[in-house]
Amino acid sequence: MNVNFAERAHNHNWKLDPIVRSLLDTDFYKLLMLQFIWKNYPETPVTSEVHNRTVKVRLAERVGAAPLVEQLEHVRGLRFRRSELVWLAGNTFYGTRSIFQPAFLEWLEHDFRLSDYTVSEEDGQLVLRFSGLWTEVTMWEVYALAIVSELKTRAALAELSELELDVLYARAKTRLWDKIELLRTCGVQLSISDFGTRRRHSFLWQEYCVQAMRLSLNRGSGPDRFAGTSNTALAYKHDLEAIGTNAHELPMALAALASAGSDDELRASQYRVLELWGQSYGGALLIMLPDTFGSTQFLNGAPEWTADWTGQRMDSKDPHLAGDEYIAWLESRGRDPRQKRLIASDGLDVEDIIELHRYFEGRIRFSAGWGTLLTNDFRGCHPRGEDTLEPLSLVCKLTSAGGRPAVKLSDNLHKATGPAEEIARYRRVFGSAATEGAEVVV
Known part of the structure; x- marks a missing residue:
């Protein structure tokens, strides 16, 4: 290291x-x-x-x-x-x-x-x-x-002298250590993974963060609190668990392919994704991502067999509300939430992870995917006080599939993508209201 x-x-x-x-x-x-x-x-x-x-x-x-x-x-x-x-x-x-x-x-x-x-x-x-x-x-x-x-x-680093670079990384390492120290105050049931590949500061810095997390959080007896990394190369190199299931791209594509048909076919496409996914994978990989076209409508219309899936990842909704909604949905279907997995991954920082871990402890098996603010948090570290190293909210989204426009509604109005007329149709078909969510930071 x-x-x-x-x-x-x-x-x-x-x-x-x-x-x-x-x-x-x-x-x-x-x-x-x-x-x-x-x-x-x-x-x-x-x-x-x-x-x-x-x-x-x-x-x-x-x-x-x-x-x-x-x-x-x-x-x-x-x-x-x-x-x-x-x-x-x-x-x-x-x-x-x-x-x-x-x-x-x-x-x-x-x-x-x-x-x-x-x-x-x-x-x-x-x-x-x-x-x-x-x-x-x-x-x-x-x-x-x-x-x-x-x-x-x-581009930002090229403007700094070697001394300034040394100061920059000393500050960033201190910031990372302070965050890890806070995580170590949580109980052994904490489960956290690195989700920071897409918007990282650099590959080397992501690797450093992953090694620091493993060495600091997985010491002693008991389960590993650092569960692994989404980065397959780092999992391969360092003998770590490779973490990840699926993303919004799949329901967006299948909805686009179905959009030339009836409204019923379009609405059903979000569950067709799960049917096909279940034919390929099982067990811990059966994680639902319900917010592509609105979480509430997804759960309200979900087939009974979806309640037997392993868990759910929350992305664009307040995680407290999304988690409570999922727990109540499971109970209404006669399932024990304590046997299910709930994953939060949207713009988390250490304080959010600790608070959510304590909020859901004993109610459901909570885990956190820590992304940009693990692998690219240089806020306040620049030796000249500039903001050129602050992380960006970069995304790569599907825009069409099979010649049809691709749409994402999301639980957060700021994350909706697609042509305005198609968004309007999808909102009517899926019954999802435009909700003013939090401003997207990362």
């Missing part, structure tokens, strides 16, 4: 210092989703787009198109290594060995490719779009977000 961040940052002067060095440097859920897409929708065309919700930061000026293209082209030239595929084939994930089918791994080795893309500039922002088969587009999400985020980091 003895990494000289200041020296490494100061010496970014070779022709290309790749940000993504392995195709495993992605969130684990992307590989699970890729296998799902490969199995069920191998010929479906889609488009997706990177969007910077922190509009005050003009990325075209901070980062520039040329360095971005250089990094993207490097990723397009990567291939899964044989040792990585052997690990995917033989490792146990979520208590299940051989979760990835041999035919899928063979396809990864010989036929997997990333789609074409376009990079342009508009109103000071970079416009990055991906188009192609869904199997070619889906993996771009995490690679692209991590690249844009770290390019912004490198």
